[in-house]
Every structure is written in structure tokens, then in C-alpha cells.
Amino acid sequence: MFHYFDNAATTPVRTEAAQAALEAMTQGWGNPSSVYSFGAQAAARLKGWRGDVAAALGCGPEEVFFTSCGTESDNWAIHGALELNRRRGRHIVTTAIEHAAVLEPVRTLERQGYEVTWLQPDHQGNIHPDQAAEAIRPDTVLVSMMLVNNELGTILPVKETAQAIKRSGSSALLHCDAVQGFLKVPFTPSALGVDLLSISGHKIHAPKGVGALYIRRGLKLPALMRGGGQENGLRSGTEATGQIAAFAAAARLGAAAMDKDIAHMAQLKSYTLGRLAQEVPEAAVLTEGGAPHILPISLPGYKSEVVVRFLGDRGIFLSSGSACHKGKPSHVFATLKLTKPQRDGALRISFSYDTVREDVDALVSGLKQARDQLFASLS
Numbered sequence: 001m002f003h004y005f006d007n008a009a010t011t012p013v014r015t016e017a018a019q020a021a022l023e024a025m026t027q028g029w030g031n032p033s034s035v036y037s038f039g040a041q042a043a044a045r046l047k048g049w050r051g052d053v054a055a056a057l058g059c060g061p062e063e064v065f066f067t068s069c070g071t072e073s074d075n076w077a078i079h080g081a082l083e084l085n086r087r088r089g090r091h092i093v094t095t096a097i098e099h100a101a102v103l104e105p106v107r108t109l110e111r112q113g114y115e116v117t118w119l120q121p122d123h124q125g126n127i128h129p130d131q132a133a134e135a136i137r138p139d140t141v142l143v144s145m146m147l148v149n150n151e152l153g154t155i156l157p158v159k160e161t162a163q164a165i166k167r168s169g170s171s172a173l174l175h176c177d178a179v180q181g182f183l184k185v186p187f188t189p190s191a192l193g194v195d196l197l198s199i200s201g202h203k204i205h206a207p208k209g210v211g212a213l214y215i216r217r218g219l220k221l222p223a224l225m226r227g228g229g230q231e232n233g234l235r236s237g238t239e240a241t242g243q244i245a246a247f248a249a250a251a252r253l254g255a256a257a258m259d260k261d262i263a264h265m266a267q268l269k270s271y272t273l274g275r276l277a278q279e280v281p282e283a284a285v286l287t288e289g290g291a292p293h294i295l296p297i298s299l300p301g302y303k304s305e306v307v308v309r310f311l312g313d314r315g316i317f318l319s320s321g322s323a324c325h326k327g328k329p330s331h332v333f334a335t336l337k338l339t340k341p342q343r344d345g346a347l348r349i350s351f352s353y354d355t356v357r358e359d360v361d362a363l364v365s366g367l368k369q370a371r372d373q374l375f376a377s378l379s
Contacts, residue, residue, distance in 0.1 A: 002316070005359070045241070053248055121335055318348060
């Protein structure tokens with residue numbers, strides 16, 4: 001028995017998604033590009049799966065392009081947008097709290113001569129709508145803004161940014177990394193007003209190795225890979241039908257239960273805040289954010305990596321930030337201007353539809369033990 005609180009890093013594959021993958025790999029394993037009937041059946045299944053993901057996302061099936069992960073989707077969106085707008089300017093607007101899948105490509109582009117405006121959050125991790133509006137210039141070609149921050153749970157003003165781009169008359173394209181927002185907060189790409197939007201399977205109880213990029217209808221994004229012409233010629237390579245089948249199943253089930261799941265996670269988050277206030281009052285809530293599934297806290301004076309290992313030894317799993325940091329200090333927590341003890345003790349709790357109150361009780365008990373048994377740092 002263990003208690004899992006790192007759903008923002010990855011989620012367990014739900015049984016129905018695993019079954020869909022197994023069926024696709026053992027029964028309907030034909031190549032969708034093959035012209036004979038077995039291939040045609042696979043192509044029909046692929047069309048259905050694309051429709052399932054599109055329905056969950058709230059867009060047309062022709063706007064969904066399957067990728068290997070959210071990182072690939074982010075990179076394709078960024079580089080494709082810049083190539084499409086290469087004659088219009090070399091200015092990018094993004095935030096200082098983006099996931100590494102956006103942060104690192106943009107940093108590389110900055111070194112290559114692009115000018116980047118990095119929007120800074122306030123002490124609660126919020127980006128204010130007027131920041132993006134003030135940053136947009138005539139030579140801005142891309143604005144990339146995540147929907148939900150993966151370490152803080154704050155919801156960023158993507159819709160307001162789209163409106164600001166439109167008001168300014170700019171031709172800049174708007175990309176949104178919605179990996180942490182998909183099926184966690186209500187949205188559709190058209191309601192947000194984005195041109196490009198990235199999602200990932202393993203954040204919604206599908207396997208790792210599959211994601212998608214929404215490309216607004218009518219936007220002629222350059223191809224990511226050329227070859228056999230799959231994904232309407234934009235991402236060649238034989239489709240990963242097993243992963244896509246699982247992604248579609250998880251998206252379909254997640255969309256059907258989204259309102260209930262959001263309410264459940266919000267209640268658990270509130271319950272956790274109450275239990276922490278009673279049992280571990282030293283734990284500081286860094287921000288309550290707006291997303292129901294992420295709660296960043298700090299146990300000031302205690303090293304987060306030590307606390308994570310202490311809890312892990314007791315079957316309680318959470319993180320000290322994004323899994324992509326691999327133990328390195330979080331650039332997101334650094335932007336909040338926390339004190340060093342707060343920053344050193346930062347932890348991320350993240351819930352899912354299958355988290356229960358007994359899990360929270362175990363977490364709070366484990367944090368109490370960590371407080372009482374570990375040595376606090378004087379730094």
C-alpha cells in the first residue's frame with residue numbers, strides 16, 4: 001500500500017486505457033497507411049481515436065495532430081510558429097515559469113539572436129493580463145504561455161493574452177502549453193483564442209509516449225517531420241496506434257467525468273489545507289493557485305530532497321517540484337522570491353481522481369514525522 005501525490009509528474013495508466021492499448025497492439029495492429037482491408041480497419045480506428053481526443057479537447061478532429069509527448073508538441077509549436085513568421089520579426093514573449101519544454105527551446109533561440117521578453121510572476125506565482133499586453137511589439141512573432149503552472153497550480157491569463165494580441169493588431173501566434181490544464185480546468189482552444197496548444201497523455205492516465213498538438217484550422221504550420229505523409233503530411237512516421245488508442249480512451253473517460261473529478265480534487269485540496277493547518281502549522285502554503293490538483297507547500301528549515309526521501313521510505317510519494325528538474329533547484333520556486341529556508345523546503349503535492357482522504361491523512365502524518373524526526377537546517 002502506498003500513497004501517491006505526484007500526479008503532476010505522471011499518472012498511473014487507467015485500466016481502460018491499458019486495455020485499449022492491448023487491443024490495438026494484439027488485434028488491430030495493422031498499419032493505417034496500408035491499402036488492404038486490415039490497414040483500412042486500423043485507419044478507421046485511428047480516425048475514431050482522433051475524434052475522441054478532439055471531443056475531449058473541444059475542437060475539430062482535423063485540428064489534432066498526434067505526437068510522442070508534450071515536449072515534442074511544445075517544440076514543434078515554437079519552431080513552427082517562428083518559421084511561419086520568420087519574415088515578420090524576431091521577438092518572442094513568454095513567461096519565466098514555463099515548463100522546461102518551452103523554457104529550453106526559447107533560451108536556445110535567445111542565444112541564436114531572437115529577443116525574448118520574459119514575463120515575471122508576482123510573489124504568488126500569478127502573471128497579470130496587462131504584462132503580456134505591454135510586452136507585445138510590432139515585431140513580436142510568438143507568444144507562448146502555459147495554461148496551468150505545473151509546480152504552482154496557478155492559472156495564467158491565456159484568454160486575456162489572446163485578446164491583447166488581437167487588439168494590438170499583431171500577427172503574433174499564440175501557443176499554450178496546456179499539459180497540466182487538460183481535463184483539470186475547463187477550456188477549449190477556441191474559447192482561449194490560441195493558435196497552437198499542447199497536451200500529453202501521461203498526465204491524464206494514458207501511457208507515456210503520446211501527446212498531441214492542436215493546430216488552429218486554417219493555420220499552415222510547417223511540417224515537423226517529412227516522410228510518408230502521416231498526420232496530414234505534418235508529422236510523418238507510422239502512427240503509434242497502441243499509445244494513441246490508450247490516449248483516446250483516457251481522454252474520453254476523463255472528459256465524461258471531468259466536472260466530478262475537478263470537484264473531488266478541489267475538495268481534497270481543501271481538506272489537505274485544513275489538516276496541515278491543524279497538524280503541521282509550520283508548513284507554509286506557497287500559493288493556493290487556481291487548479292484543483294496542485295498544492296505547493298514548504299516545510300521551512302528542512303531540505304525538500306531529504307523530506308521526499310523520508311516520506312518515500314514510508315510509501316508516501318510527492319516531489320520537490322517538476323520531475324524534469326532531476327534534483328536541481330526549481331526555477332519556478334526561485335521566481336517567487338521566497339526566503340532560502342522556504343525555497344529549500346518547497347514541496348509539490350498533486351492529486352488525481354483516485355486520490356482519497358486516507359491518502360491525505362497518511363501524508364499529513366508523514367509530514368508530522370518528518371518535522372519531528374529530521375534535523376532542521378539553520379540556513
